[in-house]
Structure formats: C-alpha cells, structure tokens
Amino acid sequence: xxxxxxxxxxxxxxxxxxxxxxxxxxxxxxxxxxxxxxxxxxxxxxxxxxxxxxxxxxxxxxxxxxxxxxxxxxxxxxxxxxxxxxxxxxxxxxxxxxxxxxxxxxxxxxxxxxxxxxxxxxxxxxxxxxxxxxxxxxxxxxxxxxxxxxxxxxxxxxxxxxxxxxxxxxxxxxxxxxxxxxxxxxxxxxxxxxxxxxxxxxxxxxxxxxxxxxx
Numbered sequence: 001x002x003x004x005x006x007x008x009x010x011x012x013x014x015x016x017x018x019x020x021x022x023x024x025x026x027x028x029x030x031x032x033x034x035x036x037x038x039x040x041x042x043x044x045x046x047x048x049x050x051x052x053x054x055x056x057x058x059x060x061x062x063x064x065x066x067x068x069x070x071x072x073x074x075x076x077x078x079x080x081x082x083x084x085x086x087x088x089x090x091x092x093x094x095x096x097x098x099x100x101x102x103x104x105x106x107x108x109x110x111x112x113x114x115x116x117x118x119x120x121x122x123x124x125x126x127x128x129x130x131x132x133x134x135x136x137x138x139x140x141x142x143x144x145x146x147x148x149x150x151x152x153x154x155x156x157x158x159x160x161x162x163x164x165x166x167x168x169x170x171x172x173x174x175x176x177x178x179x180x181x182x183x184x185x186x187x188x189x190x191x192x193x194x195x196x197x198x199x200x201x202x203x204x205x206x207x208x209x210x211x212x213x214x215x
Contacts, residue, residue, distance in 0.1 A: 012111035016129050020105050022163050023136040027098050029156055030060070030143040034094050036150055042090065046149045047211045053149050057090045058083045060142050064097035066119065067135045068104035071128070075116035105132060137167045141185075141205055144198070148211060154198075161197040168204045 034057065042054035051059065062083045069080035087093040108128045115131035126134070140156060147154035171185060191203040199209040 012129060016108070016111040016132070019129065019132050019136060019163075020108070022160055023105060023132055023139070024102050025157065025160055026136055026139040026143060026164075027064075027102055030139050030146065031095050031098050033143055033146045033150070033152060033154070034060075034091055036152060037091050037146070041150060044149050045213055047145045047207050053146070054086065054090060056142070056145060056149075057094055058086070060139075061087075061090070061094045061097045063135070063138060064094075064101040066117070067115070067131070068097075068101040070115040070117055070131060071101070071104035071108050071113075073114075075125075076118060076122075078118060081119055101135070105135075108132075133167050133170075137164055137171065137201075137205075140164045140201065141168075141207065144202065144207070149213060151213070156198070158197070161201065165197050165201055165204075168201045171205060 037053065037057070042052065042057075044053045046053055046056045048056055048059075062081055066075060066081040069075045069077065074080065111127060111129040113128040114125035115128055116125050117131060117134070120126070120134075140160065143156070144154045185205040187206050189203040189206060189208060191200050195203065195209075202209050
C-alpha cells in the first residue's frame with residue numbers, strides 16, 4: 001500500500017509538471033494573439049455570443065488573476081475574480097495577468113494542493129492537477145476565440161491539442177452548467193467524422209469551427 005501510494009504520487013507529480021508546461025504554452029499562445037488587438041477591435045463580436053472582444057479580454061484577464069490567487073491559497077476571496085472597471089490598456093493588462101498566473105502555477109509543487117475556485121463552487125476546493133486542467137482548456141479555446149474574432153490563423157502545437165481533447169470531453173455537459181449566465185462554454189455540437197483535434201475540442205465545448213464575425 002505504501003509503495004503504491006508513492007508510485008501514484010510520483011505519477012501525479014509528473015502529470016502536474018507536464019500540465020503546467022502545456023498551460024504555459026497555451027497562455028503564451030493566447031498572449032501572442034491578444035497582442036494583435038487594437039482599440040478599434042474591442043467592440044467586435046466574438047464566438048462567445050454574450051461578449052464583445054473587450055468583455056472577453058476582461059473575462060480572460062480576471063480568470064488569470066483568480067487562478068493565480070487560488071494557486072497561492074487565496075482563491076476564496078471574490079475580489080480576485082471581479083473584473084473591475086475597463087482597463088485603459090486591456091492588452092497590457094492581459095499580458096501582465098498571464099505572466100502572473102504562469103508564475104503562480106510554477107510555485108505549485110503538489111498535485112493535490114487545494115485550489116479554491118468560487119466561480120465553480122464554494123462547497124469544496126479542487127486539487128491542483130484538476131484546477132490547472134480547467135485553466136488549460138479555457139485558454140486553448142479562448143486563444144481560438146480571439147484569433148477567430150480578429151480573422152487570424154490559430155494553430156496550436158498538436159501535442160497541446162492532444163492533451164486538451166480529453167480535458168474538453170471531461171467538462172460538465174449539463175445545461176445547468178453550460179447554459180448558466182457567464183458560462184464560457186455552451187452545449188456541445190456535432191463534429192464531422194474527419195474533424196481535426198482542434199475542431200473536436202471546439203464542438204465539444206459548444207463552438208462552431210466555422211464561426212466568422214458577422215458583417
């Protein structure tokens with residue numbers, strides 16, 4: 001029992017290291033895309049039907065801040081999850097928040113470290129391995145959201161997409177979650193048999209890969 005426990009812990013520790021690296025890449029990919037945003041783009045509609053690009057960036061920014069606080073043991077404070085007034089420079093604010101969450105995740109050494117994520121539930125915390133998975137899938141998809149809004153290509157590393165697909169499939173699919181106000185994901189859509197990994201991730205989380213900004 002004791003030996004098996006050590007082996008399990010080592011395996012989870014390796015998974016945590018791998019997942020942090022994947023999350024780092026997804027977040028940095030998103031920063032690269034967000035840096036292409038101009039003030040004239042902020043009113044554009046996005047694949048997140050309820051949000052303009054400015055609102056999507058505000059959401060993405062505050063999620064970084066909230067998850068960074070959770071990694072440091074202070075996620076239960078709702079102030080970390082409040083968007084606050086619009087930023088004078090939302091691109092710079094986003095990039096700073098991205099650096100913050102990457103640094104915070106780098107400090108997490110235990111796959112079982114508790115993350116308080118009050119936007120999910122206040123009834124319990126989540127182990128670091130699961131919580132960072134939530135963050136990772138968010139930024140794979142939100143990177144696509146921003147790129148598609150701007151009409152830019154989005155081509156993450158295949159290894160990143162391979163890791164993201166099972167996490168996307170594990171996201172709760174009930175209407176109480178997918179249709180809740182402020183939910184980043186919508187009910188799943190059918191995918192073609194020959195769909196790419198990215199398209200399968202998108203349809204699983206309610207995005208249409210063929211979405212284009214309305215004229």
